[in-house]
Amino acid sequence: MSNSTRYRYSIKRVAIAIAALVAVIITFIYLLFAIYFQSHFFFGTTINGIDCSGKSVMNVEEMLKKDTRYYVLQLIERDNVVEHISAESINMSIVLSESVASVKAKQNPYAWFFKKNDSFTIPTTISYNETLLQEKIDNLKCANPDNMRKPSVPYLVYENGAYTVKSGDAGTELNVELLSTLIKNAVKDGKTSINLEESGCYLVDKTDETSKLYELEGTLNGYINTKIELVFGENTEVIDRNLISQWISLSDDTEIVFDEKAILNYVTSLAKKYETFGCTREFTNSYGKTIIVKGGDYGWWFNKNGEVKNIINDIKANNSCKREIEYLQKAAVHGDSDIGNTYCEISLSKQKLFLYVDGEQILTANIISGTDNTKYETPTGTYKLRYKQKKYTFNRSYFTRSVNYWMVFYGSTADDTIGLVAADWLTSFGGSIYKNNGSYGSIYLSKDDAYTVYKNLPNDSAIVIYE
Numbered sequence: 001m002s003n004s005t006r007y008r009y010s011i012k013r014v015a016i017a018i019a020a021l022v023a024v025i026i027t028f029i030y031l032l033f034a035i036y037f038q039s040h041f042f043f044g045t046t047i048n049g050i051d052c053s054g055k056s057v058m059n060v061e062e063m064l065k066k067d068t069r070y071y072v073l074q075l076i077e078r079d080n081v082v083e084h085i086s087a088e089s090i091n092m093s094i095v096l097s098e099s100v101a102s103v104k105a106k107q108n109p110y111a112w113f114f115k116k117n118d119s120f121t122i123p124t125t126i127s128y129n130e131t132l133l134q135e136k137i138d139n140l141k142c143a144n145p146d147n148m149r150k151p152s153v154p155y156l157v158y159e160n161g162a163y164t165v166k167s168g169d170a171g172t173e174l175n176v177e178l179l180s181t182l183i184k185n186a187v188k189d190g191k192t193s194i195n196l197e198e199s200g201c202y203l204v205d206k207t208d209e210t211s212k213l214y215e216l217e218g219t220l221n222g223y224i225n226t227k228i229e230l231v232f233g234e235n236t237e238v239i240d241r242n243l244i245s246q247w248i249s250l251s252d253d254t255e256i257v258f259d260e261k262a263i264l265n266y267v268t269s270l271a272k273k274y275e276t277f278g279c280t281r282e283f284t285n286s287y288g289k290t291i292i293v294k295g296g297d298y299g300w301w302f303n304k305n306g307e308v309k310n311i312i313n314d315i316k317a318n319n320s321c322k323r324e325i326e327y328l329q330k331a332a333v334h335g336d337s338d339i340g341n342t343y344c345e346i347s348l349s350k351q352k353l354f355l356y357v358d359g360e361q362i363l364t365a366n367i368i369s370g371t372d373n374t375k376y377e378t379p380t381g382t383y384k385l386r387y388k389q390k391k392y393t394f395n396r397s398y399f400t401r402s403v404n405y406w407m408v409f410y411g412s413t414a415d416d417t418i419g420l421v422a423a424d425w426l427t428s429f430g431g432s433i434y435k436n437n438g439s440y441g442s443i444y445l446s447k448d449d450a451y452t453v454y455k456n457l458p459n460d461s462a463i464v465i466y467e
Contacts, residue, residue, distance in 0.1 A: 044117040057101050072195040091129040148173045157336040158245050165213045173203040222318045229322040232274045233334025263308045276338045277301035286354045294380030301329040339462035346465045351430045364450035366430030372439030383409040383463045405450040409463045418442045422450030
């Protein structure tokens with residue numbers, strides 16, 4: 001045998017020996033793993049979603065059961081409050097319906113090399129101490145009636161110039177029976193949280209009238225957006241949201257209520273500022289002297305109750321407007337001198353009458369006034385011409401006569417009215433006649449002078465009478 005042949009033969013024997021050795025090693029390793037996997041799970045094995053690769057039966061059983069040791073049920077409550085129920089506090093544990101060993105028996109240890117990613121499911125049930133769980137439920141802060149807050153309805157508030165619906169307090173009153181059922185079911189199912197709000201555990205106030213409040217919100221904002229401008233000559237008083245918001249409120253049954261007393265107080269304050277009825281006036285007479293004239297029934301006079309109703313009606317109708325207030329009586333103009341420039345002036349001491357029309361004096365007349373120092377003295381003051389009448393007949397116990405012109409400015413009955421009279425039965429006027437032979441209170445004029453007054457002095461004009 002040549003040297004080359006012997007060499008090749010030696011190489012072949014070595015290769016066979018190495019191959020045999022490798023086979024022995026692989027077989028040994030395979031058998032070692034087969035022995036190992038008799039009590040351990042194959043690589044890639046999962047049970048109930050838990051990776052059990054290479055784990056022993058005992059280890060896997062502990063892994064499956066130890067989940068309960070970390071179990072906590074969270075109760076998410078209102079007001080950012082969270083309470084907990086732990087597994088330990090209720091002796092909670094997991095009961096496997098099939099042993100881990102029986103699941104392992106399904107794996108042939110000699111097939112370990114050929115099996116990949118075995119997945120098994122072992123049905124489980126939760127075991128806990130029902131008495132302990134009920135005690136935990138009973139001791140929850142949220143389930144204690146003393147800690148529960150009753151819900152309150154939404155409400156309307158006026159702020160920043162507008163009415164807004166504010167949410168009421170939802171409260172924390174619970175349906176404890178429902179909560180108890182939800183907790184027990186959650187523990188059985190292994191749920192880790194319950195949101196009491198989302199689960200409907202809180203009681204709802206059945207008197208909630210939110211939709212009506214939003215309707216009222218629109219109505220009230222319409223009211224306060226009303227702007228009423230009351231014109232008094234050159235002056236204007238404005239009623240806007242600042243006042244209106246103080247005059248309206250809601251009753252217990254959510255009806256809009258107007259504070260009529262407050263509105264009347266407001267109108268009364270305007271009356272103090274602008275009414276002139278019966279007031280004391282400064283008056284510059286035809287002799288150029290400024291005098292004080294007290295009393296009378298002339299001047300601006302508010303219909304206060306009527307104006308209260310007008311204001312309320314304007315607000316209800318959202319009627320923004322510019323108008324006069326409602327009057328029982330008007331004067332000629334607003335301002336310090338409300339008699340205007342068309343009026344009648346009478347001086348009792350001078351026994352004179354002056355008639356002004358549009359600021360021009362068109363008549364100076366002698367008169368006879370009421371008899372001096374008797375009950376028939378002509379009253380002083382500023383009066384309005386109430387009415388005028390032609391061809392009037394006096395039928396009084398103390399005076400019977402027909403006259404051509406009769407212009408009334410004083411009195412309340414047919415027997416006590418006083419006015420300007422066309423005294424055509426007289427021939428003399430003025431001077432001191434009134435001291436002993438005056439009228440019964442009226443102002444006697446000649447027929448022509450009476451006609452001039454009758455023709456040029458409109459009803460409601462001022463008649464200023466002074467000593």
